[in-house]
Amino acid sequence: MRAKILIAEDSAHTRMILKDLLLRSGYDVVGEAENGQEAVEMYDKLKPDIVTLDLAMPLMNGIEALKAIKGKHPKAKVVMAGALGQEMQVIEAMRAGADDFFIKPMQAQRVVEVLEDVL
Numbered sequence: 001m002r003a004k005i006l007i008a009e010d011s012a013h014t015r016m017i018l019k020d021l022l023l024r025s026g027y028d029v030v031g032e033a034e035n036g037q038e039a040v041e042m043y044d045k046l047k048p049d050i051v052t053l054d055l056a057m058p059l060m061n062g063i064e065a066l067k068a069i070k071g072k073h074p075k076a077k078v079v080m081a082g083a084l085g086q087e088m089q090v091i092e093a094m095r096a097g098a099d100d101f102f103i104k105p106m107q108a109q110r111v112v113e114v115l116e117d118v119l
Contacts, residue, residue: 039051
C-alpha cells in the first residue's frame with residue numbers, strides 16, 4: 001500500500017517539485033496545504049501517514065502546526081522542511097516532536113530516505 005503524504009509548503013513552486021518527487025517515488029499525495037493552519041485542518045480530515053511541514057509558513061508556522069498536530073494526534077509522523085540557515089528552528093522542531101527533517105533545496109535521495117526511515 002502506498003503511503004499517504006500531506007504536503008504543507010507556502011511556495012507553490014516548491015510544493016509542485018516535492019509532489020512530483022513523491023509521486024515518482026511511489027507515494028500518494030493526499031493533500032497540499034499553503035500554510036500551517038490549513039495543514040492542521042487537513043491533517044484532521046485526511047489522516048495521512050506522514051505530513052511534511054515547511055518551517056516558515058504564513059498564519060501558523062511549521063513549529064506551531066507541528067505542536068497543534070501532535071497535540072491532537074500524538075502518533076502523527078511529521079517531517080520538517082527547512083532552508084539552510086534555519087538550523088535553530090530545526091532543532092526546536094525536533095524537540096517539539098518532529099520525526100525527522102530535510103533541508104531545501106531538496107535532494108531527492110535525502111527526502112526519500114527520510115520518509116522511508118520515518119515510516
